[in-house]
Amino acid sequence: MNDAARPVRHVLILGGTTEARRLATTLAPEPSVAPEPSVAPELSLEPTLRVTTSLAGRVAAPRLPAGHVRIGGFGGPEGLARWLREHAVDALIDATHPFADTISHNAAEAAATAHVPLLALRRPGWVPGPGDTWHQVTSLDEAAAALPTLGTRIFLTTGRMGLSHFAHLTDLWFLARSVDVPEPPHPPRMEVLLDRGPFTLEAERALLRTHRIDVLVTKDSGATATSAKLTAAREAGIPVVVVRRPPVPEGVPVAADPGEAVVWLQRLFNGAAGTAN
Structure with missing residues (x-):
């Protein structure tokens, strides 16, 4: 299949973490910021992929990831579900901070409402070692x-x-x-x-x-x-x-690193979506 005939897939990353930036770097080229939080004209990054990273905007000078960047809230799960539908999102990756409990639950509800596959990208937690109190x-x-x-x-x-x-x-x-x-x-x-x-x-x-x-x-x-x-x-x-960190919403598959997230996307877009280990 030539590039012109390949379907374009839209990936929305809920970002703000190192893992989110690493994933965007893998999937997309240079950063660019959307002019308004409510409008995000995505940039076509590869023949078959376009990537948007959404940042909450709580940090005054965030480190911008590669690809297109959207800054601001969605207005709860209903607003996020509406955004997913209006922007034809094919996959949603929640790569927010492990303690961003509200957005993670909003993402789970919105993904279910909009029928968009959802993956949580969560780095492994810390484990106490000998000598730790x-x-x-x-x-x-x-x-x-x-x-x-x-x-x-x-x-x-x-x-x-x-x-x-x-x-x-x-x-x-x-x-x-x-x-x-x-x-x-x-x-x-x-x-x-x-x-x-x-x-x-x-x-x-x-x-x-x-x-x-x-x-x-x-x-x-x-x-x-x-x-x-x-x-x-x-x-x-x-x-x-x-x-302790809150649990990932029930039923949401989890990737431990950006590499696992890429594998999940490949399986999803090849027509055989699977959960990351």
């Missing part, structure tokens, strides 16, 4: 409740959107690392460190030492770019409060 919890509120018995100088790496869960802990001191400046409410005794990974082990060791950190709080994002803090905490004998 982990306190695994199911929520930020549970993490906050555990802190008064663990230490007094807390390194928060849970993102700026969750700082309100710790705002009532007035007797503890916090170092909060964030890409953008957090807005209140947040703990009254808090220093903000604006930074973006990847972070080296040497830098994480120095940070814990300089700020005299005695407890680390993190979400199980599973990213290697931010895992050095776990090694540094283990070496320093510092306890780590780890918030």
Whole structure:
């Protein structure tokens, strides 16, 4: 079949993660930003493929992926389902952060409504090793409740959107690392460190030492770019409060890396869709 006769397939990636950018790089050429969140004229990237990555727009200066970029929300599952139909999306890949629970459930509902195949791209979670002192919890509120018995100088790496869960802990001191400046409410005794990974082990060791950190709080994002803090905490004998990630919506197949997502797409577009392992 020549290029002109090949059907064009439209892939929508719900992005914002390293894996989403890697997948877009595999499937598409250079980045370009849509002029309006509600209108996304896709770019034909290959004879049989066009790719759009959607970003929530919560980060002031996001790293743009390859291919066409759409910034802004959809208006819930109904809005996303409408967008899928109006833009003739053939496959939807949820490559959002493992803790973006709302958009993941919206994607599952929208995909079912619009009859679009859906794949979740999720990096594997972290696993404690010898010498780790982990306190695994199911929520930020549970993490906050555990802190008064663990230490007094807390390194928060849970993102700026969750700082309100710790705002009532007035007797503890916090170092909060964030890409953008957090807005209140947040703990009254808090220093903000604006930074973006990847972070080296040497830098994480120095940070814990300089700020005299005695407890680390993190979400199980599973990213290697931010895992050095776990090694540094283990070496320093510092306890780590780890918030478990929410499960992927029931019935949604999961790929552990972009390569598995590509295999899923190949099977889907060859007429033999299968679930990724």
